[in-house]
Amino acid sequence: MTEVPLAGNVTDGVVRIGDTVRRPAGPWTDAVDAVLTHLHDVGFRGSPRALGRDERGRQVLEFVPGSTGAEQGLYAPAELRELGRMLRELHDALAEFTPPPDAVWHRLIPPDREELVCHNDVAPWNLVRGDRGWVLIDWDCTAPASTVWDLAYAAQSTAGLRADRGLADSAARLRAFTDGYGPDDRQRAELPATLGRRARAMHDFLKANAHRRPWARIWLEDGAYWRETAEHLDGHEAVWREALS
Incomplete structure (x- = not known):
């Protein structure tokens, strides 16, 4: 074929x-x-x-037919709640998973800690919406991490938390995603500070690998974005904490 x-x-x-x-x-x-x-x-x-x-x-x-979030544009609040709910269902399902004893993982960015196996790249470019709803693709970076580490990256990328978006809009979008996820008290307390750390880890990884394919191209295209995003998230931690309170 x-x-x-x-x-x-x-x-x-x-x-x-x-x-x-x-x-x-x-x-x-x-x-x-x-x-x-x-x-x-x-x-x-x-x-x-x-x-x-x-x-x-x-x-x-x-093969999962449908369109990715990157093609659809910015998610609506109702979609963010759906995506948060899907991530929670995924974490709940993976909490029951026992990795094979000889498991090898393609770990690109070290996590804050290991709690369970996570996707580690929940983002619009890996989310397909089709007849059966949302489907998460590209599982190559699956590896043990913490739920908050996975949640921080997913919330930042799907909610579009970035320096050129108004704080009130960003806070509302973050709240929509996390309301769908339903974090427990520990996750809710840790997430505001983890948002910036996770974005900075992405920046540092791209910078360290800027001499290798495919990261060289991604560093040139997105390196500045990840630096600015990390600084923005760190600088407004109180806003995110209030949004999640």
Whole structure:
């Protein structure tokens, strides 16, 4: 069947064949497949099914039709609540997952601590909306982290918390996402300070890897954005704390 390269900023070598996606496999792919199989088995609908390997050893995944958030533009508050709820359902489902004893993870950014396996890249470019609702794609960076670390990145990216957006609008959008997630007292207390730390970790990772593909291009395009975003989030921690109170 015909291989069709996927559009957008996708990993090199990722193609669609019929109703499947083929990705180059790495040492971490078996662990990712175990995560996706667990999610399917427990009834979580927001992830693609793992379908094994093809004749070239590539990872085979279910193709999920729909459009990404990057194509749809800024999310409405009701959508942010839906996405927060989906992330909470994902964390609850992964709390029941026991990684294989020989699991290898593709960890790019060290987390604040390890509590459970997390997606680690919940962002508009990895969220597809189709007939069955929201589906989270690109699981290559799945690895143990904390719920707050995962929540901070997801909240910042989906709510669009950035320096050029008004504080009142940003606070309302953050509140919509977290209301959908339903954080407990500890998560609510830790999240405001974690927002800036997580954005700075992304900036520092891109800077440290600016000499390597594909990070060189991403550093040139987005390095300044992540620095400005981290400074903005750190500088208005009291605003985020009030929004979550």
